[in-house]
Amino acid sequence: MSPAKAPLLEAIEISKSYGARLALDNVSLAVRPGEIAALLGPNGAGKTTTLSILATLLKPDSGHVLINGKPRKSDPTGLGRMLGLVPQSLALYPTLSAAQNVWHFARMQGLARDDAKEYCRRALEEVGLGDRASDPMYAFSGGMKRLLNLACGIVHRPPVLLLDEPTVGVDLQSREQLLALIRHYADAGAGVIYSTHYMEEAERICDRVLLIDRGKLIAEGDLEKVISLGGSRPRIEITYRGQLPDGRFGSLAGVREIGTTVGEGKAILEMNSFAQVAEVLHGLRTLDVNVVDFNLHSPNLSDAFIALTGHTLRDQVL
Amino acid sequence: MLRAIWLTTQNEARLLVKDPIVLFMLLFAPVVIITVAGYSLGSLYGGSANSFRLPLVDLDHGKVAQGIIEALRREHGVALEVLDDPDEARRLVSRRDRTPIAMVIPGGTSAAVAAGGQPRLILFVDPVRRVEVNALELRIDELCRRITEQARTAAQSQIESFGEAQAIMLPGDIGFVEKPAIEGEAVTVNAFDQYVPGFGVTFLLIGMMLGIALTLFDERDWGTLKRLQVSGAPLTGLLLGKLFARFIVGIAQMVLLFAVGWALFGISLGRNPLALIIPTVGISFAAAALALVVASIATAHDSVMSLGVTISMAMAAIGGCWWPLDFEPGWMRELARWLPTTWTMQAFNDLMIRNQPPSAALLPLAATIGIGVIFIVAGLLRFLSLDD
Numbered sequence: 001m002s003p004a005k006a007p008l009l010e011a012i013e014i015s016k017s018y019g020a021r022l023a024l025d026n027v028s029l030a031v032r033p034g035e036i037a038a039l040l041g042p043n044g045a046g047k048t049t050t051l052s053i054l055a056t057l058l059k060p061d062s063g064h065v066l067i068n069g070k071p072r073k074s075d076p077t078g079l080g081r082m083l084g085l086v087p088q089s090l091a092l093y094p095t096l097s098a099a100q101n102v103w104h105f106a107r108m109q110g111l112a113r114d115d116a117k118e119y120c121r122r123a124l125e126e127v128g129l130g131d132r133a134s135d136p137m138y139a140f141s142g143g144m145k146r147l148l149n150l151a152c153g154i155v156h157r158p159p160v161l162l163l164d165e166p167t168v169g170v171d172l173q174s175r176e177q178l179l180a181l182i183r184h185y186a187d188a189g190a191g192v193i194y195s196t197h198y199m200e201e202a203e204r205i206c207d208r209v210l211l212i213d214r215g216k217l218i219a220e221g222d223l224e225k226v227i228s229l230g231g232s233r234p235r236i237e238i239t240y241r242g243q244l245p246d247g248r249f250g251s252l253a254g255v256r257e258i259g260t261t262v263g264e265g266k267a268i269l270e271m272n273s274f275a276q277v278a279e280v281l282h283g284l285r286t287l288d289v290n291v292v293d294f295n296l297h298s299p300n301l302s303d304a305f306i307a308l309t310g311h312t313l314r315d316q317v318l
Numbered sequence: 319m320l321r322a323i324w325l326t327t328q329n330e331a332r333l334l335v336k337d338p339i340v341l342f343m344l345l346f347a348p349v350v351i352i353t354v355a356g357y358s359l360g361s362l363y364g365g366s367a368n369s370f371r372l373p374l375v376d377l378d379h380g381k382v383a384q385g386i387i388e389a390l391r392r393e394h395g396v397a398l399e400v401l402d403d404p405d406e407a408r409r410l411v412s413r414r415d416r417t418p419i420a421m422v423i424p425g426g427t428s429a430a431v432a433a434g435g436q437p438r439l440i441l442f443v444d445p446v447r448r449v450e451v452n453a454l455e456l457r458i459d460e461l462c463r464r465i466t467e468q469a470r471t472a473a474q475s476q477i478e479s480f481g482e483a484q485a486i487m488l489p490g491d492i493g494f495v496e497k498p499a500i501e502g503e504a505v506t507v508n509a510f511d512q513y514v515p516g517f518g519v520t521f522l523l524i525g526m527m528l529g530i531a532l533t534l535f536d537e538r539d540w541g542t543l544k545r546l547q548v549s550g551a552p553l554t555g556l557l558l559g560k561l562f563a564r565f566i567v568g569i570a571q572m573v574l575l576f577a578v579g580w581a582l583f584g585i586s587l588g589r590n591p592l593a594l595i596i597p598t599v600g601i602s603f604a605a606a607a608l609a610l611v612v613a614s615i616a617t618a619h620d621s622v623m624s625l626g627v628t629i630s631m632a633m634a635a636i637g638g639c640w641w642p643l644d645f646e647p648g649w650m651r652e653l654a655r656w657l658p659t660t661w662t663m664q665a666f667n668d669l670m671i672r673n674q675p676p677s678a679a680l681l682p683l684a685a686t687i688g689i690g691v692i693f694i695v696a697g698l699l700r701f702l703s704l705d706d
Contacts, residue, residue, distance in 0.1 A: 055548050056548070057544050057548060076550050077549075079550075081549055083548050085544075087541045087544070087545060089540060090540065091540050091541035091544070091545040092540065093540075095336040096333065104325070104329045105545070107325050108325055108546050108551055109549045110550075152545075
C-alpha cells in the first residue's frame with residue numbers, strides 16, 4: 001500500500017439523517033489501491049448507511065462521493081462497475097444455482113457472454129464453490145451462502161470492494177476462507193472497505209481502521225496509531241483473595257492502577273512493558289496480595305474504542 | 319436500459335423455470351377451476367356442459383306422450399331414458415345418480431287433453447337437489463305449455479274447418495327456431511366460452527401478483543435490486559425487465575388456456591382465432607402494470623398477496639369474468655367501465671361468441687392499454703420515490 005496513490009473511492013463530508021435521527025455526521029474517508037480499510041463500530045453506528053452512500057445507493061443530505069476522483073453521475077455505468085458490493089443480507093436468488101446467481105450479476109455488471117463464463121468459473125473456484133456450481137443456493141449452508149454472496153460481488157473484478165459485515169453467522173472454517181480471500185483480493189490491487197463490528201477481524205486483515213460511533217468518525221489511521229489512542233501500555237489483570245494493603249499498589253514501581261473491583265477481587269494494572277510481569281507478581285507477593293489468577297492483555301482496538309466512546313464495540317447504539 | 323431489461327427478462331425466465339409451484343398456479347390451476355366451474359354452472363348459459371339423465375315412463379302411449387318424448391329428446395343437456403316401470407324410475411332418482419327428476423306420463427293423458435281436461439304428469443324429484451329440479455321443472459313446464467298451446471291451436475282450426483264433431487288432432491312436431499343476434503354462423507353458447515376467458519383472466523391477474531408483486535417485494539427484501547443498481551442498471555430498467563418477462567408469460571398462459579379450452583371443451587374461437595391475441599396482449603400488459611402498483615404500495619410480504627388477490631378477485635368479478643356483466647347492478651356496471659377486465663371480457667365475448675371481426679377488439683385494447691399505462695406510471699413513480 002502506498003499513501004501516495006490516489007483514492008479509488010472517497011467520501012467527503014457526508015451527512016445523512018433519517019427523520020430527526022442523525023445517522024451520519026460529516027464523515028470523510030477514502031480507500032486506496034491495495035488497502036483494506038476497516039469500518040469498525042457497534043451495531044447501529046452508521047456503517048451500513050456509510051456503505052450505502054459509498055455504493056451510491058443512498059444520497060447523502062450533504063457532502064459527496066467520488067469514484068476514481070469523479071462523481072458517479074459523470075459516468076453512472078462505467079464508475080458503477082468499478083464497485084463491487086457485498087451486502088450484509090444475502091442478496092441472492094435462492095432458487096437459482098450458484099452458477100446462475102454469479103452469471104446474472106456478471107452479466108449485469110457488463111461482462112460479455114464469453115467473458116462472463118470464464119469470470120464466473122474463476123469466482124466460484126476462488127470462494128471454493130467450484131464443485132457446487134450447479135446446486136441451488138437454498139441448499140447451501142450459511143457459510144457457503146456468504147461465500148457465494150462474496151463471489152457475486154467480486155465476479156467482475158471491481159477495483160473497489162465494499163463489504164458489509166461479510167462474516168456474520170459464518171462458521172469458523174468459512175470465515176477463515178473468506179478473510180484470506182479478501183486479503184488476497186486487496187493484495188492483487190483492489191481497495192476494500194470492510195465494515196464490521198468484530199475487532200479481531202479488523203486487527204487481522206485490515207491496513208487501516210476507521211472507528212465509527214453514533215454516525216461520527218471518531219478515529220482513523222493505521223492499526224498501531226488507532227490502538228495507541230486507547231493507551232499503548234500492556235496490562236495485567238489479577239484476581240486476588242483477601243484484603244488489599246493500605247495504599248493499594250502505589251508502592252509498585254512503573255505500575256499504574258487502572259481499576260479495581262474490590263467486591264469481586266479483581267484489579268487491572270498498567271505496566272510499561274510485558275518484561276515487568278515477573279517483577280510485578282513478585283511485588284504483589286511482597287505486599288501480601290494473594291494472587292490466585294492473572295491475565296496479560298495487549299492494547300487493542302477495543303480498548304481504543306472504549307477509551308474514545310465510553311462503551312464497547314459489542315454495545316448496540318440506541 | 320435495454321440491456322438491463324433484457325438481462326432481467328432472462329433471469330425471470332430462469333426463476334420461473336426453477337419454481338414448479340408457480341408454474342402449476344399459472345398453467346394447471348386455471349384449467350382445474352375452469353373445468354369445475356364449467357361443469358357446475360353450465361346450465362346458467364344453457365349449454366351442454368351438464369347432461370341430466372331423465373327417466374321417463376310412458377303409461378299413456380298417446381299423441382301427447384309422443385309429443386312430450388320427442389320434445390324432450392331435442393332438449394340440450396337432457397339424456398332421456400324411457401322405462402316401463404314407474405317404481406324403477408323413482409328408484410333411479412333416490413339412488414342419487416345424475417337423475418334429480420323422473421317423469422311418469424299417466425295413462426289417459428292424451429284422452430284427457432283431447433277432452434279438454436287438465437291431466438297431470440307425475441314428477442319424482444330429489445328434494446336435496448332443489449336447484450337442478452327447479453331448472454328442469456322450468457323446462458318441462460315450458461314444454462307442456464307449448465304442447466298445450468299447439469293442441470289448442472290445432473283443435474281450434476279443426477273446429478273452424480270441420481265442426482265440433484271431428485276428433486281433435488294432436489299437434490305434430492311444432493317447435494321454435496332460435497336465432498342468435500350475431501353475425502356469421504350461429505353458435506351454441508357453451509358455459510366454457512364464458513369461463514375459459516373469464517377464469518383465464520382471473521388467474522392471469524393472480525399469476526402477475528405472484529410473479530411480479532411478490533417477487534419484487536422479495537427482491538427488495540433480499541437486496542438484489544439494490545445490488546444490481548450498483549452496477550449502473552437503472553431501477554426503471556430492472557422493473558420493466560421483470561414486467562416484460564411476466565407479460566410474455568401472461569400471453570403464453572392465455573394462449574395455452576384457449577388451446578386447452580378448444581381441445582377439451584370445444585369452445586368457440588370466433589371467426590379469426592388469431593384475433594384473440596389482441597385482448598390477451600391488453601390484459602397481460604394491464605395486469606403486469608397493476609402488479610407493479612401493488613408491489614410498490616405493499617408494506618409487508620404477507621400484505622402483497624392479500625392486497626393483490628383482493629384487488630384481482632374484485633376486478634375479475636366486477637369486470638364480468640365470473641358471470642355476465644348484466645347480472646350486476648347499474649352502479650357496479652358503471653364502475654366496471656374503468657376496469658381492464660371489463661374491456662377484455664367484452665372483446666373476448668365479441669370475438670368468440672358474437673363472431674365480430676378483429677377490429678371489434680381494438681377499442682377495448684386501447685382502453686386496456688390506457689388503464690395499464692396509468693398503472694405503470696403510478697407504479698414506477700412510487701418505486702422511484704421509495705428508492706430515493
